[in-house]
Amino acid sequence: METIIGVAAGILTSISMLPQLIKVIKEKDVENLSPYMIAILLTGVSLWVVYGVMLLEWPIILSNAFSVLVNATLLTCYVLFRESR
Amino acid sequence: METIIGVAAGILTSISMLPQLIKVIKEKDVENLSPYMIAILLTGVSLWVVYGVMLLEWPIILSNAFSVLVNATLLTCYVLFRESR
Numbered sequence: 001m002e003t004i005i006g007v008a009a010g011i012l013t014s015i016s017m018l019p020q021l022i023k024v025i026k027e028k029d030v031e032n033l034s035p036y037m038i039a040i041l042l043t044g045v046s047l048w049v050v051y052g053v054m055l056l057e058w059p060i061i062l063s064n065a066f067s068v069l070v071n072a073t074l075l076t077c078y079v080l081f082r083e084s085r
Numbered sequence: 086m087e088t089i090i091g092v093a094a095g096i097l098t099s100i101s102m103l104p105q106l107i108k109v110i111k112e113k114d115v116e117n118l119s120p121y122m123i124a125i126l127l128t129g130v131s132l133w134v135v136y137g138v139m140l141l142e143w144p145i146i147l148s149n150a151f152s153v154l155v156n157a158t159l160l161t162c163y164v165l166f167r168e169s170r
Binding site: 001002008010011012013014015016017018019020023031034036037038040041043044048051054055057059060 | 086087090091093094095096097098099100101102103104105108116119121122123125126128129130132133135136139140142144145
């Protein structure tokens with residue numbers, strides 16, 4: 001049961017990052033994005049992956065590994081679009 | 086040990102939301118924010134709280150409860166600043 005809740009939670013928090021990513025890629029505008037937020041979040045979700053591995057909880061591992069990917073992409077976009085001004 | 090990692094991860098992912106919130110409150114500009122992201126994230130972190138309660142893992146419960154608060158505030162800001170145009 002907790003796995004179902006965990007997977008649902010993981011899918012939702014993962015999906016929630018996609019509109020932001022799509023918006024940034026589409027508009028090539030990172031004005032209102034905070035790079036600090038992305039950097040700290042990247043460190044945080046990486047630690048959640050470690051935590052998930054320690055507890056052997058797959059919902060935690062998978063959703064946070066996905067977050068690492070999204071945030072790394074977002075940070076790359078920030079650097080790229082920021083420089084293009 | 087996993088509690089330490091979990092708490093560190095929780096603090097980082099919680100802190101990461103604050104610059105975004107401060108930025109939005111300071112600039113009163115929600116242009117680049119995605120309201121869908123905030124709404125889905127709010128549902129997601131609420132489910133993470135339920136998941137944390139089921140596993141009785143305090144790092145999960147506390148950090149996600151904090152995220153619920155931040156995202157609820159962010160959504161309120163979105164509605165307020167959006168309407169003020």
